[in-house]
Amino acid sequence: MNIKIIGVGKLKEKYFKAGISEYAKRLSRFCKFEIVEVPDEKAPESLSQAEMDEVMAKEGERILAKIKDREYVYALAIKGKERSSEEFAAELQQLTTYGHSDITFVIGGSLGLTPTVLKRADTQISFGRFTLPHQLMRLVLTEQVYRAFMINEGSPYHK
Numbered sequence: 001m002n003i004k005i006i007g008v009g010k011l012k013e014k015y016f017k018a019g020i021s022e023y024a025k026r027l028s029r030f031c032k033f034e035i036v037e038v039p040d041e042k043a044p045e046s047l048s049q050a051e052m053d054e055v056m057a058k059e060g061e062r063i064l065a066k067i068k069d070r071e072y073v074y075a076l077a078i079k080g081k082e083r084s085s086e087e088f089a090a091e092l093q094q095l096t097t098y099g100h101s102d103i104t105f106v107i108g109g110s111l112g113l114t115p116t117v118l119k120r121a122d123t124q125i126s127f128g129r130f131t132l133p134h135q136l137m138r139l140v141l142t143e144q145v146y147r148a149f150m151i152n153e154g155s156p157y158h159k
């Protein structure tokens with residue numbers, strides 16, 4: 001299975017990088033895991049709604065350029081559908097059973113995801129109603145993907 005996370009902007013903080021690389025290392029026995037970063041647009045505080053839409057649209061084009069037709073896409077969205085870790089694990093298992101070997105997760109930039117990206121997504125997944133910083137979201141998602149593999153393996157990692 002190929003798991004890809006598409007994120008907007010470069011991950012800067014060392015502590016996020018360290019956490020992600022730990023889970024990426026653990027994931028390597030289950031899948032080919034990669035994080036693809038697309039450049040972010042400058043988004044100063046004072047943008048109008050139209051300017052914010054433009055920022056998200058530009059980032060969205062870059063995101064869509066990294067997605068192939070065969071990829072099954074999860075868009076991370078606060079208003080998406082919540083799952084438990086067990087439900088998410090079962091879903092990944094089922095996707096594999098139905099022949100999806102390329103699973104892609106898309107995390108928006110500081111302003112979120114543009115509608116064209118949400119439309120391309122096969123499903124939207126929410127990690128609850130809290131707004132998480134997009135860089136932290138990468139770490140949380142990577143751990144949950146790892147947890148899903150551990151659940152499917154029946155490992156005591158997931159209690």
Ligand SMILES: C[S@@+](CC[C@H](N)C(=O)[O-])C[C@H]1O[C@@H](n2cnc3c(N)ncnc32)[C@H](O)[C@@H]1O
Nearest residue numbers: 076077107108111112126127128130131132134
């Ligand atoms: C800082 S948030 C963007 C906030 C923006 N107001 C929105 O509603 O999307 C950056 C990205 O992180 C992801 N994200 C943040 N919190 C999330 C959550 N609770 N569930 C799912 N995705 C989340 C989404 O992909 C979002 O586009």
